[in-house]
Amino acid sequence: MATDYQAEIQSLRKTFQKISSVTDPEALRARISDLTEQSAAPDLWDDQEKAQAVTSKLSHAQSELDRLERMETAIDDLGALKDMADEEAASDPETARELYADIDGELANVAAALSELEIRTLLSGKYDERDAVVTIRSGAGGVDAADFAHTLQRMYLRWAERRGYSAKVLDTSYAEEAGIKSTTFEISAPYAYGTLSVEAGTHRLVRISPFDNQGRRQTSFAAVEVIPLIEQTDHIEVPEADIRVDVFRSSGPGGQSVNTTDSAVRITHVPTGIVVSMQDEKSQIQNRAAAMRVLQSRLLLLKQEEEAREKKELAGDIKASWGDQMRSYVLQPYQMVKDLRTGYEAGNPDAVFDGDIDGFIDAGIRWRATGEKAGSQE
Incomplete structure (x- = not known):
C-alpha cells in the first residue's frame, strides 16, 4: 500500500501546532529578550550566583526556541521534498523513488523528535524545570542489592552522558564486599527533575547471583529517590x-x-x-x-x-522491598526489563543498564500525565 505522504506530513504539522500552542514561541522570545537584557547589565557578575542563574535560564530558553524553530523548518522541508518528488514522478521515476525514500527516513526522524518535544509539554509541574538530585539506596538482598544499586547509578550516569547532560556525584557510601550502600548525584539539564522524577520508586533485580558460590537465583532491591535541586541563596530580602x-x-x-x-x-x-x-x-x-x-x-x-x-514530601516514602517495586530487571530465567506501572518493556537488559532508558522515561511521563488528568476528573 502506497504511503499517503501528504496525510503523514499534515499529521506531523498538527502535532507540532499543538506543541507550539503549549510552549508558546512568542512568550519564549519575550523571555529571551528580557534575559538577554539582564545578561548585558554591567554589574551582573557582581553577584555570581544570580549571574549564573540568568545565563543558564537564557541558554535553556534559547535552546527551547531553537528546537521549535528547527522542527517547524524540518516539517516545511518535508512538504517541499514531497512536492519535488511528485513533480519528478512522471518524468523521472528513479529520482522520484530516491526522493520518496528520503521522505520515509525524514518522516521517522521528525516523528521521533516531535514525540520528544511532546513529552516536554507534559512537564508542567512546579519544579519540573529544575536540575535533579538522585539518591539510590540498596535495599533487601544483601551484597546483591548493593551491587544492583551501583549498577543503577551507572545506568543513570550513562543516560546523562548519552544525552550530553552534566552529572556530578555528590556522595557515595560503599558497601564492604561489593557495590554501594547509597549514592547521591546531581543531573544538570533543562527539565532534569521533571524527566527523572518518574524513575523514583523501588527497582527489583532477578538474576543468578555472582556472589553465591552455589549459583542460586537471587532477588534484590534498590530504592531510587529523585528530588528537585532547590535554588539556594545566601541572602534573604526583608521588606x-x-x-x-x-x-x-x-x-x-x-x-x-x-x-x-x-x-x-x-x-x-x-x-x-x-x-x-x-x-x-x-x-x-x-x-x-x-x-x-x-x-x-x-x-x-x-x-x-x-x-x-x-x-521529603516530594521524595515520598520508598521501601525498597517486596511488594513495592515499580520496575523489574530480570536476567534469569529470561531477559527482560518491565515497568509495572506503564507496561513498557525491553528485551535487552544490557542496553538498559548502559543508559538506554528513554523509552521507560517517556512511557512514565505519559502514564503520569494520564493518571493526573483522570484523577482530576473524579
Whole structure:
C-alpha cells in the first residue's frame, strides 16, 4: 500500500501546532529578550550566583526556541521534498523513488523528535524545570542489592552522558564486599527533575547471583529517590513593611543602664514572629545592621528547614522491598526489563543498564500525565 505522504506530513504539522500552542514561541522570545537584557547589565557578575542563574535560564530558553524553530523548518522541508518528488514522478521515476525514500527516513526522524518535544509539554509541574538530585539506596538482598544499586547509578550516569547532560556525584557510601550502600548525584539539564522524577520508586533485580558460590537465583532491591535541586541563596530580602523596629537604652548587669542614648535595637519580623535584639554595638545604626544580619540568618535557616520538609514530601516514602517495586530487571530465567506501572518493556537488559532508558522515561511521563488528568476528573 502506497504511503499517503501528504496525510503523514499534515499529521506531523498538527502535532507540532499543538506543541507550539503549549510552549508558546512568542512568550519564549519575550523571555529571551528580557534575559538577554539582564545578561548585558554591567554589574551582573557582581553577584555570581544570580549571574549564573540568568545565563543558564537564557541558554535553556534559547535552546527551547531553537528546537521549535528547527522542527517547524524540518516539517516545511518535508512538504517541499514531497512536492519535488511528485513533480519528478512522471518524468523521472528513479529520482522520484530516491526522493520518496528520503521522505520515509525524514518522516521517522521528525516523528521521533516531535514525540520528544511532546513529552516536554507534559512537564508542567512546579519544579519540573529544575536540575535533579538522585539518591539510590540498596535495599533487601544483601551484597546483591548493593551491587544492583551501583549498577543503577551507572545506568543513570550513562543516560546523562548519552544525552550530553552534566552529572556530578555528590556522595557515595560503599558497601564492604561489593557495590554501594547509597549514592547521591546531581543531573544538570533543562527539565532534569521533571524527566527523572518518574524513575523514583523501588527497582527489583532477578538474576543468578555472582556472589553465591552455589549459583542460586537471587532477588534484590534498590530504592531510587529523585528530588528537585532547590535554588539556594545566601541572602534573604526583608521588606521594610515586614519588620517592626524598636529602640531602647542598652542595659548591663542588674538592669543598669550603660548608655544614656537609645542605641539598642529590637527588630520583630512580623510574618514569622522572630525577634532579634542587639545592643553590643555603640550606635543605633550599628546595632540595627547587626540585628538585620542575624534576622536574615534566621530567616535563611527557616527557609532551608521548609525546603527540607518539602523535599521529603516530594521524595515520598520508598521501601525498597517486596511488594513495592515499580520496575523489574530480570536476567534469569529470561531477559527482560518491565515497568509495572506503564507496561513498557525491553528485551535487552544490557542496553538498559548502559543508559538506554528513554523509552521507560517517556512511557512514565505519559502514564503520569494520564493518571493526573483522570484523577482530576473524579
